Amino acid sequence: MRKLSSFIAIAFFSIASGSEAAPSLLPSPTKPDLINNNSGTPGVQSNPTGLIPFLESSFESRLQGERDVRYLSFFLTSEQAQAGGSLRLTYTNAVSVRPEDATLRVSFNGHAGQQFPIRSPQGPGIMDVKAETTALKPGWNTVTLAAQQHHRVDCSIDATYELWTQIDVSNSGFQTAASRAQDPAAALISVGRNADRRTQVRVLTAGDTKAGARHSLDAIQTIALLLGRKDLSVEFTTATKDEPGIDLIVGDVNSSWQSEEGKRLLATAPAGVSIRPSGAGRVQMIIRGAGEQAINAALLQALNGPLKLVLNSRRLPAEMGVLNADQPGTYRLSDLAYRAEPFAGRLFRTSFQTVMPADFYPGDYGAMTLKLNAATAPKLAPGAQLVVRVNEKAVTSHGLIDPNGTILKDKTLDIPLRAFRPGINTVDILAELPKEEDKVCDPAARDESKPRFLLLEETSISVPALARAGRVPDLAAFAGRAYPFSRTETLDLVVSAPSSVQLGAAATLLSRLAVSAGQPLAANLVSDQEARSAIPDRNRLIIATAQGQSLVKSARLAAPSLDGLTTASVFGHGSTVAEPSDPRALLDAFQARTSQDRNEPGISENLIIGFQRTINVVGRWLQYREAESDPAPIRNSEVLATLSQVQSETGNSVVTTVSAATDAELSKAIDYLTDPAAWSKLNGGSATVLRSTGEVISTSAAAYSFYPLADKSFANLRRLAAAWLSDHIALYAFAVVILVSLIGLWLGYIVPRKGVRTVE
Known part of the structure; x- marks a missing residue:
């Protein structure tokens, strides 16, 4: 049977229209338990019942400067859109924001907005904004938040960078007036975030954890792509937890990797995929099947059936202010x-x-x-x-x-x-x-x-028109588009030891790459020993600790450095006029x-x-x-973990490695690396995670190699030649000098000796 990731990729982009929907994946409705997790926030209930979270992460939900605009998205079924509801915004603002005239304007899908004061510098405040049913629609809805803020005492331009309002994505979202969603995709999308403002996926395993991870990777990537969130975190555990997140149970009662609680849940679940809301912000996703073939078939059937609702309503990038530069225009x-x-x-x-x-x-x-x-x-x-x-x-x-x-x-x-x-x-x-x-x-x-x-x-x-040639190393392409792992060939996902921490780190990184690529990746999970006998020309993503350093002998890490130009990040789009x-x-x-x-x-x-x-x-x-130069190296005592990318010894594949001293440090480093704020800034050939602050520092590559060209047209080769010469300006200048010298030689030596021909 073909690798499931290939089928999932087809399902995500070319599901046949008009196919019959599969039976509902939801069991009979039961009243969910209310989880009281305030995340240290007095007076704010985390993930209240009926709250549909935003797609965007905490990094994407911060309004800065004198005027800023943010677009936040949430998904509604037809029933929820017709029933209406209200938007809950839990926020905190900087103490420097002047309360007398600071306002936040809220509008739905371009309709006329409502304006509210921003006045919560001492702790979280709550805004509840009623949404008219005429302003809502089935599928993805866009909330436009436009903030206007002034400084209390400082009128300098620099003071505008001190103005901010932060939306707490763990306790914000759309509160629907409809009963609990009976649609499985809507139930899955309504999963809440935990106290760390991450979307937690808990995979139940015990015993042969590596086998459980191998059978779960496609399901984890599917969840990541369905949710579309950039703050996903995966852990392998033996039991469910009473906190927001997704409990993923894969296999059957005889699976060697399944925990006791997992077996109990599988025993009561129907064959195939079922989704069960189990509390405020909690969802159980159970994939019952005996063996990899049955598990893959069940997941594929769900993608072509009940989960198709989300796939068919994927948002257009242009609606959110994104320019796709694939083609000139x-x-x-x-x-x-x-x-x-x-x-x-x-x-x-x-x-x-x-x-x-x-x-x-x-x-x-x-x-x-x-x-x-x-x-x-x-x-x-x-x-x-x-x-x-x-x-x-x-x-x-x-x-x-x-x-x-x-x-x-x-x-x-x-x-x-x-x-x-x-x-x-x-x-x-x-x-x-x-x-x-x-x-x-x-x-x-x-x-x-x-x-x-x-x-x-x-x-x-x-x-x-752009020059097209994949470079190695290039962490920007790795983070931005999962290149070269987004190509069709299988990649080896290597762990130095099959511990639950390393497997969780590998799955977290893989799910983040799937979101960047917009498609699942064909990953083959192997251990250190298995990697030695694997296909040598296959791309590899290695997760290693000090005990697995033999995996990274060829990864010559460049010295990490600090970015020489640091500026505040303030975003905005102006007005919210429709x-x-x-x-x-x-x-x-x-x-x-x-x-x-x-x-x-x-x-x-x-x-x-x-x-x-x-x-x-x-x-x-x-x-x-x-700003492009690299400052001094970082002390070894400050290094928590490193991320590096090199070309393999054969030159036909790429090896990307995340390395830390211990499992505990690796787990912490993966959280820092995959944080949306850090992930979007990865660049160069290697990166270092600082122990004291968790900051991720990218380092330029000393030299680049090229991945096999996809575009071999003359126009692309001409642009590549110009780009390469711009990177090697000394060689370009030398070529110009040689050319001028040859012209001078021709004019001053060869031409005079040829004489002048006179025509009579």
Whole structure:
């Protein structure tokens, strides 16, 4: 029988429409027990009954700066959408946020929103927002959260980075008025998060734990893909727990790997897949089958039947502000969920995500082109500028100093392709907008009626043709697209010892890679001894402790280092207006509200403006280039674990290794590595997890090798040659010198000796 992961991949992307639904996977309804897990939060009940959690993780649910927007998603069945309900938001905000005018605007699926004050700096506060049934729909629903925040006492631009409101995803979500969901997919998606704000999958095993893990890997990846969450954590345990999460029981009563509790649950479960809500935020998923073939068939039948509801309603990336750069094209900000609105603060910021192909090769052979359509108010102070950042590194800027204000019409800014990496990249457009009156800081006298900046929705970004060649090592491609493990061939998932901790770490990492790839990976779980006799040219993902260091002899780790440019991460998309606004009307209104401040600039002012723009551009370019260097190595005592990637000895496969001293340190390191905040920043050839803080530090690779080319066209080879020469500038300069020398030799030596022919 073919490996199940191949069938699951087909099920995820090409399930035949109109197939008959399989019988319900849910048993008869029983009233779930209420779990009282406050996670140390007084007065807040963790995962109350009927709460449908958000898809997004804690990292994706933080609103920062003077104005920020977040899009959070939850899934409803037809019955739940018709019954309606309310949105529960449990949040905490920074003490620096001024309570008198801090607001949060909440809207559902683009409908008109409701506005609430932000006033909970001392502990968690709760907002309950009623949702009209007309604003809800079956499938994925989007909640738009738009925060407006000001500092209590500081009017500097730097102070805007101190403003934040954090949504507690463990105690937030949609509270449905419908009875408990009878749909198995909806029941699975309603699983809550634990006290660590992680989605916990507990696999019941005992005895032959490795066999249990091998039979469970496909089910674990299926759960990860169905949920779509980036905070999944897997553990192998002998019993269920009275806390949010998914209890996964695989096999039958005679399975050698099954625990006593697992056997009891299997004895009462029907053959195939069944899903049982077992408490607030808890779900049991039981796959009963005698042997791998029966287990795989049951899971595949569920994907083509009851679980098909979620697969058929997968969200479109463009709805959430994601640009897919697989193909060249031009995209307007309005296509990326941005809505224009005049901005009256000091630091404007909007962002979108750009997903680069797994085999994208960064280099200076091209650039993305940003065409700005914007306007600024008169009398901005020196230092006003627009800055474009990619992955928190400044790459280009444009001065905004003009005494009369300025209108930017298709102003072109190039964003170098070298700034991007394979997988998910965050592009920030920032406008620093100081005014002289900010020096006299009086928050109560702030005038929001006069905007300082307007970025129009017709602003666009153009994606050029990209050079395509997978590189090794490249942790950005590994984390962003699970490359090269996302290819069709089987990978060896190797553990140095089949302990429950190492197996849990391996399953956690594999599930996270499946979410990155958007498909299950064909993983063959093997031990150290089995790996020695396995196919040598197969890609390997190794989980090792000090006892298994023989597995990583060929992994020469580069010295870890700190990132030289650290900046606050503030995201935003502007307004929550549902329909795109008229850019001409917005621009006219902006000009009218700021016209009284305009006057004719003098010669000296124009000189200052030109000089300031030049300094800003050069300074930002230098800052970007300097940020790519690696600082000093980290002390060995500070290293909790390492992640490295190398090409195998044969050169035909890739070996990726996570290594720690003990199982306990490995477990802690995997939690740090797979945390969405750290995972999105993996880059280079190796990474180090710091013992004291859990911070993950990436280190550049000393050299790269290329994975076999998929695109061998002349155009791609030409782009690769240009990219390679940009990486080896000394060789490029040497080639230019040689070419010029040859031309000089030809003109100065060969031509004169050939003589001149006279035609009579």
